[in-house]
Amino acid sequence: MKKMILPLFALAALASCQEEKKPAEAPVVAAANTENKTEAPAPAKAMPDQATMEKNWKDYMTPGTEHxxxxxxxxxxxxxxxxxxxxGAPPDSSTIQxxxxxxxxxxxxxxIAKGNVMTMPFEGISTVGFDNHKKKYVSTWIDNMGTGVMNMEGSxxxxxxxxxxxxxxxxPATKAEEDVRETFTILDKDHHLMTMYGTGPxxxxxxTMQIHYTRKK
Known part of the structure; x- marks a missing residue:
């Protein structure tokens, strides 16, 4: 509060000096100031107490059953x-490790996935986590067939x-951003099924894609 009072006091003193030197121009200056006046910032939200903040952080960082x-x-x-x-097109088939x-x-x-896709060497990296705040799984995907990062969230x-x-x-073919959907199903501890859906013409x-995973023995 003290930091706010000092600038306001200085502004009031400056306005007072202007009134003494140019009393006739004071209303014009006041009008200009009114037009250029910016809205006051919204009051800051009340911060939780220290114990609550520590608990929130601990809850956010602690792995759970989802992890x-x-x-x-x-x-x-x-x-x-x-x-x-x-x-309706026939699928291209390949095997990845x-x-x-x-x-x-x-x-x-x-x-980390590696293999050959459509006769080209392929390598991709994904990260998947569970965001304890959002209560959702979050994933990223990058590969050597693009330069962007695909982000998804799931329940x-x-x-x-x-x-x-x-x-x-x-x-990449149309340069358009499109919706994408993926289902990742745990068939059993040694078999998973990933299916991805995109937008057609x-x-x-x-x-658009299906991968049947089998755990190596």
Missing amino acids: GLLAEAKGDWVGEMKMWQAP QENRMLLGGRYQQS WDATTKTINFTGKMIN DGKEFK
Whole structure:
């Protein structure tokens, strides 16, 4: 409060001096000041007490059962992949090798996939975590077939054992940002199924990719 009072006092003193020197111009100056006056900033929100802030931070940083679900997929996997370039088109098939590991004290899962896709060497890296604040799974994906980062968020469906992700990605062919949807289903501890959906030329959703993962023994 003291910091606010001092500038206001100085402004009042300056206005007083102007009135003494040019009394006739005072109303004009006042009008100009009124027009240029900016709105006062919104009052700051009350901060939680120290104990509450410490608890909030601890809750945010502590891995839970959702992170444990990701940790169950640690290890080496083989992925049988199919990709569809257009609705109704025959799929391109390939096989990828994938290594899953947990990072930063079990807070994030990192997956590194390698193989050949459409006769080209392919490498991609994903990170998946569970945001304790959002109560959602969050993921990123990068690969050597683009220069952007795909971000998605998803919720866990315990009935189907599926994480349902949604997000946006750039379609390199059209340079347009499009909606993307992914389902990641845990069939059992050694078999997972990932299915991705994109937007077709007619604006409707269609299946663009499917990967059936099998854990290496």
